Amino acid sequence: MAEDEGRTKVVGTNRLDKLHGKVDYTPGPANAELLCLLSPARLAQISICSLMEIYVRLVHTIRTLKEDPRWPGWELVVGIEVHAQIKSRAKLFSETFTADLDEPPNSHVSPFDAAFPGTLPRLNSKCVELGVRTAIALNAEVQRRSAFDRKHYFYADLPSGYQITQQYAPIARGGGLKLDRDDVFVRIKQVQLEQDTGKSAFLPRNHLSAIDLNRAGTGLMEIVSEPDMRSPEEAADYVRTLQALLRCVGSSDGHMEQGSLRCDVNVSVNRAGSPPGTRCEIKNLNSVKFMMIAITCEAHRQIELLESGRSVPQETRGFDEDRAETYALRSKEDAPDYRYMPDPNLPPLLLDQEYITKIRNDMPELPDMTRARLLALDLSRRDTDVLMDVDSGREVGFDGELGGGAVAYFDSVARGRDPKAVVNWITHELLGQLAFRRETFKENPISVEQMGNLIDLVQTGTITGTSGKTILRHLLSNHSQDMPSKLAEQLLLIAVRDDGSSLEKWCSEAISALPEEAKIVRTGNVRVVNKIVGRVMKASRGRANAEDVRAMLLKMLQ
Numbered sequence: 001m002a003e004d005e006g007r008t009k010v011v012g013t014n015r016l017d018k019l020h021g022k023v024d025y026t027p028g029p030a031n032a033e034l035l036c037l038l039s040p041a042r043l044a045q046i047s048i049c050s051l052m053e054i055y056v057r058l059v060h061t062i063r064t065l066k067e068d069p070r071w072p073g074w075e076l077v078v079g080i081e082v083h084a085q086i087k088s089r090a091k092l093f094s095e096t097f098t099a100d101l102d103e104p105p106n107s108h109v110s111p112f113d114a115a116f117p118g119t120l121p122r123l124n125s126k127c128v129e130l131g132v133r134t135a136i137a138l139n140a141e142v143q144r145r146s147a148f149d150r151k152h153y154f155y156a157d158l159p160s161g162y163q164i165t166q167q168y169a170p171i172a173r174g175g176g177l178k179l180d181r182d183d184v185f186v187r188i189k190q191v192q193l194e195q196d197t198g199k200s201a202f203l204p205r206n207h208l209s210a211i212d213l214n215r216a217g218t219g220l221m222e223i224v225s226e227p228d229m230r231s232p233e234e235a236a237d238y239v240r241t242l243q244a245l246l247r248c249v250g251s252s253d254g255h256m257e258q259g260s261l262r263c264d265v266n267v268s269v270n271r272a273g274s275p276p277g278t279r280c281e282i283k284n285l286n287s288v289k290f291m292m293i294a295i296t297c298e299a300h301r302q303i304e305l306l307e308s309g310r311s312v313p314q315e316t317r318g319f320d321e322d323r324a325e326t327y328a329l330r331s332k333e334d335a336p337d338y339r340y341m342p343d344p345n346l347p348p349l350l351l352d353q354e355y356i357t358k359i360r361n362d363m364p365e366l367p368d369m370t371r372a373r374l375l376a377l378d379l380s381r382r383d384t385d386v387l388m389d390v391d392s393g394r395e396v397g398f399d400g401e402l403g404g405g406a407v408a409y410f411d412s413v414a415r416g417r418d419p420k421a422v423v424n425w426i427t428h429e430l431l432g433q434l435a436f437r438r439e440t441f442k443e444n445p446i447s448v449e450q451m452g453n454l455i456d457l458v459q460t461g462t463i464t465g466t467s468g469k470t471i472l473r474h475l476l477s478n479h480s481q482d483m484p485s486k487l488a489e490q491l492l493l494i495a496v497r498d499d500g501s502s503l504e505k506w507c508s509e510a511i512s513a514l515p516e517e518a519k520i521v522r523t524g525n526v527r528v529v530n531k532i533v534g535r536v537m538k539a540s541r542g543r544a545n546a547e548d549v550r551a552m553l554l555k556m557l558q
């Protein structure tokens with residue numbers, strides 16, 4: 001983090017950021033003055049941003065030309081505020097460790113988290129680092145200078161009466177996420193660091209609210225998107241893509257069901273071709289499925305209002321999962337006056353360029369790059385998606401446990417082997433068997449060495465594919481540490497080479513056992529030979545090579 005910068009530079013940066021954020025490039029005295037302050041590099045950046053803006057608008061126009069059959073004549077606009085818990089051991093401004101959900105209430109609370117008078121915040125550098133990593137992953141512009149504000153509101157689970165956030169000078173601005181679906185690009189408005197609140201639970205029996213401050217003060221990143229999504233599906237895709245990215249850079253677990261990733265969804269509708277309508281914000285959605293349902297219900301509600309000649313008032317709404325409808329929480333008029341003010345106990349956060357560059361240089365491979373790399377190995381789109389879905393935890397249901405490590409496992413097994421054969425064994429055989437056993441990839445007991453050895457045995461013809469699958473099943477059932485080469489011998493699965501004897505014996509036995517089929521093959525219908533091949537394979541317990549068997553049978557039945 002840098003020493004304080006010159007005042008002029010700081011003011012200049014802020015004004016440029018405004019220009020950058022609002023994308024108001026109208027030539028005029030004010031902008032002309034600002035442009036004079038720009039270095040050529042900065043100017044180049046702005047023109048890249050304008051091009052990006054034009055591109056995004058163009059894609060949006062093309063998208064909105066396609067009418068959504070759910071609401072013909074209407075367009076839907078969605079912008080999402082994601083609150084992601086930062087994966088740091090300590091809270092944002094205190095040294096207390098963050099708590100797991102199953103820990104006793106109020107067991108992770110420092111005097112600062114409970115707002116004891118006289119306590120002061122101390123910024124946790126790990127949270128800053130993870131915020132910067134996230135910003136870089138989103139291709140956002142990390143701000144060399146950001147600052148903390150107090151947002152005042154009065155809930156029992158917020159003992160200080162204010163939340164520390166970055167309302168005016170966030171840690172990053174701009175950037176965006178490319179979604180897989182239809183080449184959609186969602187721009188990011190800003191990323192801000194802020195504190196989480198505690199939790200309160202109303203106990204109706206004794207008319208008390210129970211307060212648990214374990215979560216109070218945990219670091220959050222609020223990632224605010226521009227209103228660039230046009231359907232519930234795009235919104236879901238955005239949250240999933242963002243979740244995979246956060247997990248990839250290690251900045252958040254992103255578990256929606258456990259509350260470490262929560263979404264506020266802003267929804268508006270407008271008649272096709274008209275400007276966007278008034279947005280309503282649906283608060284605290286904690287599953288992708290419910291988020292999609294909430295957006296759909298809200299779109300229908302707003303369209304009904306507008307079609308009956310009424311208007312949509314700007315509101316904050318909740319979502320009732322049982323009734324599948326949104327309900328008003330508060331109108332714009334009732335919106336609390338947050339009385340934002342700079343936090344006097346926290347100086348501006350100044351980051352020097354070397355610090356940002358160091359984090360940039362340490363970034364892991366991001367999902368987009370991984371996908372491109374796997375596709376370049378000639379893997380199919382489907383296999384690539386399967387590996388990456390397992391990695392981001394989608395294998396076990398989107399909100400489930402992290403699958404983790406499937407791409408790394410593939411990379412290790414594929415070293416020096418045919419990538420297509422390897423991906424085939426992992427996505428089809430291994431994942432298939434695990435799914436059959438209702439196990440996740442995380443529970444896979446087969447080491448890289450065992451998997452590699454198994455594939456080599458099949459590739460070299462030492463065992464057949466069928467025997468390979470038998471060994472795979474054996475490894476999964478017994479959690480055996482033995483190498484497949486040893487198991488192949490122990491289980492008598494070494495392939496029977498065509499030495500003429502056993503193969504011929506099995507073939508003649510199968511022909512005698514299936515005289516009808518043999519007759520049909522003799523008359524020229526060779527497809528029926530597969531049934532006899534199956535019989536031989538069974539007799540050989542999968543050790544015979546199916547191709548050899550087929551060739552021998554056809555020779556014998558000529």
Ligand SMILES: Nc1ncnc2c1ncn2[C@@H]1O[C@H](COP(=O)(O)OP(=O)(O)OP(=O)(O)O)[C@@H](O)[C@H]1O
Pocket residue numbers: 077078079080081224225226227228264266267268276277278279281
């Ligand atoms: N017409 C619109 N339709 C749908 N979404 C919109 C529209 N206009 C803006 N939005 C979205 O609304 C969100 C506004 O979030 P932002 O954090 O800037 O303000 P806020 O919701 O007023 O503040 P708070 O953080 O207190 O909730 C953004 O995600 C933005 O994309």
Ligand SMILES: [Mg+2]
Pocket residue numbers: 081222224
């Ligand atoms: Mg917000």
Ligand SMILES: [Mg+2]
Pocket residue numbers: 081264281
């Ligand atoms: Mg909001």
